[in-house]
Amino acid sequence: MKKLLxxxxxxxxxxxxxxxxxxVNLAQSETVIGYGYxxxxxDVSGFGSxxxxxxxxxxxxxxxxxxxxxxxxxxxxxxxxALKTTDLAAEYAVDKNFSIIAGNRNYDSAGATENKFxxxxxxxxxxxxxxxxxxxxxxxxxxxxxxxxxxxxVTKNTFVDLSYINRDFSDLITVxxxxxxxxxxx
Numbered sequence: 306m307k308k309l310l311x312x313x314x315x316x317x318x319x320x321x322x323x324x325x326x327x328x329v330n331l332a333q334s335e336t337v338i339g340y341g342y343x344x345x346x347x348d349v350s351g352f353g354s355x356x357x358x359x360x361x362x363x364x365x366x367x368x369x370x371x372x373x374x375x376x377x378x379x380x381x382x383x384x385x386x387a388l389k390t391t392d393l394a395a396e397y398a399v400d401k402n403f404s405i406i407a408g409n410r411n412y413d414s415a416g417a418t419e420n421k422f423x424x425x426x427x428x429x430x431x432x433x434x435x436x437x438x439x440x441x442x443x444x445x446x447x448x449x450x451x452x453x454x455x456x457x458x459v460t461k462n463t464f465v466d467l468s469y470i471n472r473d474f475s476d477l478i479t480v481x482x483x484x485x486x487x488x489x490x491x
Contacts, residue, residue, distance in 0.1 A: 326363035326377050327456050327466040328429045328439035329488060330401070336366045337490045341466065345482030361486070371398045389413040394423060403428050410445050421445035439468075448474045454484075462490045 329337055341361040348354040365375035377392040394408025403426070410423040425443035432438045435458040443450040454468025466486040473479050 326361065326365070326375070327454055327464075327468060327486065327488065328404075328427045328437075328441060329365075329456060329464065329490070330429070330437070331365065331367035331373055331490065333367050333370045335490055336364065337488050338364050339466070339486055339488030341468075341484045341486030343470070343482050343484035345470070345480050345484075348479045350477050356482075359484070361484070365396075372396070373398070373404075386415075392423060396427070402430055406441075406443065412447065419447075421447055425450075448472055456488075464488050464490075 326339060326341070331337060339362070341359075341363075343359040343361070344356055345359055346354055346356055359379070361377065361379055363375060363377040365373050367373045373396040375392070375394055375396065377390075377394075379388075379390045389411075390413070391411040392408060393411075394406050396404045396406045398404045406423070406425045406427060408423045410421050412419050412421065423443060423445050425441060427439060427441035429437055429439035432455065437456045437458075439452070439454055439456070441450075441452045443452075450470065450472045452468050452470045454466060456464045456466045458464050464487070466484070466488065468484050468486075469482070470484055471479070471481040
């Protein structure tokens with residue numbers, strides 16, 4: 306783990322971790338694909354902070370009316386350095402506004418790769434006819450991630466997302482900032 310953290314700290318100086326996919330309602334057999342962009346502030350303990358770029362790609366499918374499976378991939382690089390995170394997770398809808406999440410987060414940085422159990426919760430509610438607000442918390446043994454955001458339905462199948470995300474990594478690295486994204490349901 307120390308090798309991974311050392312690589313992660315080095316990579317964080319030139320690349321940010323990816324940010325989270327928004328919480329969206331999917332009907333059974335419905336799929337969402339999306340992209341998010343952020344320019345977060347990254348603070349590395351002992352090294353200061355900097356603003357960097359983050360690109361986030363995700364795909365989710367509602368396999369039943371209660372279970373959604375998803376993958377989220379981040380390939381981040383700058384000046385030849387790269388940090389990749391990949392989440393494979395299942396989301397169980399306790400009701401229409403509250404879900405629990407469990408899965409795996411793979412960290413890949415500077416030649417070190419590690420898998421960590423990922424778990425969390427998400428809550429969402431309709432704010433207005435086209436706006437949905439959401440909050441989520443995800444955790445691994447390496448990080449805590451809080452997200453607060455809103456989606457706006459542009460059409461029945463297309464939405465835009467604006468969220469604020471805070472990720473803390475083992476008291477060494479804090480990543481926080483706004484993300485804007487777009488998604489398409491089919």
